[in-house]
Amino acid sequence: MNRLMTALGRHDITFPSLGADFPLGGQPLIMLGRANQETVEKLVALLDSVRPSVG
Numbered sequence: 001m002n003r004l005m006t007a008l009g010r011h012d013i014t015f016p017s018l019g020a021d022f023p024l025g026g027q028p029l030i031m032l033g034r035a036n037q038e039t040v041e042k043l044v045a046l047l048d049s050v051r052p053s054v055g
Contacts, residue, residue, distance in 0.1 A: 001030055013042045 001020055008014065017034040035043070 001028075004030065008043075011042065011046050013039055013046065015039065 001018070005018060015032050015035050017031060019031050021029040021031050023029070
């Protein structure tokens with residue numbers, strides 16, 4: 001989760017309630033909820049700026 005916070009921070013994106021939850025299938029669930037509109041728009045712009053990986 002620290003890597004996610006660092007990567008988002010490089011793009012000035014902050015999720016106030018970013019946290020880990022109970023594991024599912026041996027992997028923790030990362031909660032990204034409670035983002036304001038500005039944060040969502042930054043995330044959309046970032047995702048739109050990169051090419052999706054295939055497969």
